[in-house]
Amino acid sequence: MIGFDEAFATVMAETRPVEGVALVAVAEGLGRVLSMPAIAPADVPNHANSAMDGYAVRTADLSREGSVTLTVVADLPAGDRLERALGAGEAVRIMTGAPIPPGCDCVVMQERVRRDGDQVGIPAGCLPGDNIRPAGEDIQAGSVVLPKGCRLRPAHLGLLTSLGFERIEVYRQPVVAVLSTGNEVVEAGTPLLPGQVYDSNRTALRAALLALGVKVLDLGLVRDDREALAAAFARAGHEADAVISTGGVSVGDYDLVKEVLVGQGSIHFWQVAMKPGKPQAYGRLGQARFFGLPGNPVSGMTVFMLIVRPALLKLMGASEEPPRRMRAAFRGMLRKKHNRRDFLRGIAHFDEAGPWVETTGPQGSGILTSVARANVLILLPEEPLELRDGDPVTIQWIEHD
Ligand code: AMP
Ligand code: MG
Numbered sequence: 001m002i003g004f005d006e007a008f009a010t011v012m013a014e015t016r017p018v019e020g021v022a023l024v025a026v027a028e029g030l031g032r033v034l035s036m037p038a039i040a041p042a043d044v045p046n047h048a049n050s051a052m053d054g055y056a057v058r059t060a061d062l063s064r065e066g067s068v069t070l071t072v073v074a075d076l077p078a079g080d081r082l083e084r085a086l087g088a089g090e091a092v093r094i095m096t097g098a099p100i101p102p103g104c105d106c107v108v109m110q111e112r113v114r115r116d117g118d119q120v121g122i123p124a125g126c127l128p129g130d131n132i133r134p135a136g137e138d139i140q141a142g143s144v145v146l147p148k149g150c151r152l153r154p155a156h157l158g159l160l161t162s163l164g165f166e167r168i169e170v171y172r173q174p175v176v177a178v179l180s181t182g183n184e185v186v187e188a189g190t191p192l193l194p195g196q197v198y199d200s201n202r203t204a205l206r207a208a209l210l211a212l213g214v215k216v217l218d219l220g221l222v223r224d225d226r227e228a229l230a231a232a233f234a235r236a237g238h239e240a241d242a243v244i245s246t247g248g249v250s251v252g253d254y255d256l257v258k259e260v261l262v263g264q265g266s267i268h269f270w271q272v273a274m275k276p277g278k279p280q281a282y283g284r285l286g287q288a289r290f291f292g293l294p295g296n297p298v299s300g301m302t303v304f305m306l307i308v309r310p311a312l313l314k315l316m317g318a319s320e321e322p323p324r325r326m327r328a329a330f331r332g333m334l335r336k337k338h339n340r341r342d343f344l345r346g347i348a349h350f351d352e353a354g355p356w357v358e359t360t361g362p363q364g365s366g367i368l369t370s371v372a373r374a375n376v377l378i379l380l381p382e383e384p385l386e387l388r389d390g391d392p393v394t395i396q397w398i399e400h401d
Contacts, residue, residue, distance in 0.1 A: 001271040001278075003382070004306075004341040010268060011282060011307055015289060017317035018241055020172035026160045029152045031213030031401075032170035033317040038146040040163055043136035047099040052131040055113055055120055056094040056104040058086055059128045067123045072115075076101070091120050100132055107131035139163070149319030151213070171317035177240035177288070178205050179219035179232050181247040181257060182295055187221065200297050200368060201246040208304060211401040212312055214242075224254040233264050237286030242315060244308060247295030250279040257281055257292045265290060273340040273382065276365040277303040289315070296365040302343050305377070305398060324397040325379070328355040334387040341382050345374035348395050357395050374398060 002010075021035040050056065055072070062068055070091035074082050078097035085103035086092065092101050100107070105128040114121035139145055145163065146156055152170075160168060180202045188198045199221055209216045217240050222232045229248075236243040248257035249270065258281050261267050265285035270292070271278055276299035281292030291308050293300040314320060328348055336342055345360045357378060360370040376395040380387075387393065 001273050002269050004272055004274045007269060007272045007274075007282070008307055008310075011289075011311045012314060012320075014268075015311045015314045018172050018174045018315055021169050022172055023167045024170055025167055026157055026165050029157055029160075029168055029170065030154065032152050032168075032173070033213075034146055034148055034150045034152065035169050035171045035317060037144045037148045038150075038160060038163070038165065038168065040139045040141050040143050040145050042163070043141050044139040044162055045133060045135060045137060048135050049097050049099050049133050050094045050107045050131060051096065051133050052107055052109045053095050054110040054131065055108045055122065056086075056092045056101055057106050057108060057122060057126070058088070058090075058103055059106045059126060061089055062106075062122055062124070062126055064124055067114075067121045069119050069121050072118050072120050074101075091122070105129065105132070147319065149317060151313070151316070151318045173213065173215045174241040174312070174315045175217050175239060176209050176214045176312065177217040177219050177236035177243045178202055178209065179236070179243075179245050180221050180295075181224055181229065181245060182221075183224045183254065185221055185247070185295075201293075201295070201300050204297070204301060205244060205246070205304065208309070209244075209312075212309065212316070213401075214312060214316065224248060224256055226256055226260060229256055229260040230264065233260055233285055237265060237288050240288045242289045242291065242312060243285055244291045244293060244304075246293045246300045249281045249292040249294055255279075261285065261290060261292065272303075274303075274306075275338065275340045275342050277306075277343070278340065282307075294365075297368045298345070298365045298371055301371050302345075302377070306343065309399065324399075325394055326355060327392050328357040328376075328395045329353075330378070330387045330391045330393045331356050331358045331389055332387070333389070334359070335384075336380055336386075337384050339382050339384065342378075342380035344378040344380065345370040346376045346378040346395060347374060348376040355395075357393065 072093055073090045075093045076098040077095045081099050082101035106126050108122050108126050180199050184196050185199045186196050206216055219232050222228050248255045258270055261283055267283035270281040279294050280303055283290045293303050344363055346357045348357045360373045379394045
């Protein structure tokens with residue numbers, strides 16, 4: 001049995017981004033990962049422009065003591081441009097976003113002026129640069145706007161479009177095979193016989209994989225049978241970049257996943273000092289990383305969140321982000337006796353009292369409602385310990401995509 005930190009480090013060290021890139025339309029890029037940095041081809045904004053509705057003027061024409069009267073020679077809505085430079089004594093009516101005409105160095109808010117026909121009175125106190133957004137204020141041409149490894153979110157797609165990108169180079173989407181094992185596991189839609197359970201693992205895992213942005217290869221439900229497993233594994237090892245199975249990794253008579261995996265690939269570890277999730281099998285199957293999760297829905301989902309998800313993100317090419325953790329005050333009473341890292345399902349609250357956390361209730365590994373209700377995992381150290389009201393604990397945010 002190895003420790004959680006060692007298991008995590010092993011998996012991460014052995015995972016590399018997929019090979020192969022694709023060109024996709026920016027509009028189709030949600031969830032994809034940049035395989036090269038996005039470099040700004042031009043300044044944003046591309047031209048100094050007005051931050052206000054008002055009058056563009058030359059401060060050289062203004063007076064420090066009192067107001068001056070200028071002649072309005074043009075009207076500039078956003079989208080229009082004035083090519084010629086302003087002469088002495090001239091002003092331009094300008095709208096927010098319109099480019100500053102050559103020679104102007106200040107925009108005076110319309111609330112501050114007095115307009116009379118084509119004459120406009122400009123008060124004292126207007127300074128060069130006032131109400132002007134300089135070119136490149138947001139982004140300078142040639143700068144890296146998004147780094148390689150950026151997982152594209154809606155705002156990133158908007159930003160890329162603002163720079164004129166139509167298509168971007170992203171990593172190929174990894175193919176992740178999922179399969180459930182267990183003779184007692186059945187598809188929803190048929191009445192359950194005594195001893196049967198519905199295949200909740202595959203539903204939850206498929207959804208988690210889709211949210212992550214990989215391609216799912218659903219290999220369905222496989223019976224606890226060497227030949228059936230071998231056939232499913234052969235296909236998975238051939239077609240997928242990663243394989244996730246659930247069930248069959250414990251020490252029971254029908255726990256055949258490890259045995260079949262060793263026959264077709266290799267196993268790197270198969271027990272981790274964590275709770276839930278002690279039985280699991282990590283290894284290789286052909287070109288693919290193999291994650292044999294425990295059948296228990298709570299255990300399987302916990303191992304997925306803590307180990308598989310970060311590894312899949314790395315496989316997708318995404319830059320590594322540390323898990324979002326913080327300290328919170330524990331509310332309740334709890335005694336931990338075993339010597340394994342414990343990952344309790346918790347509900348964190350953020351209110352005036354500061355962050356505090358309670359467990360979701362009973363923490364048995366068969367209690368799937370605990371995962372459904374949780375927004376954090378409470379991370380407890382390996383050593384036995386007792387927690388009382390107010391004790392500080394570390395929590396880790398449960399990510400949903
Ligand atoms: P196993 O890891 O195969 O020993 O399974 C452990 C427990 O998880 C058993 O109670 C199984 O019935 C249950 N289980 C296994 N696979 C699934 C599944 N796909 N969906 C829901 N429960 C499952
Ligand atoms: Mg089983």
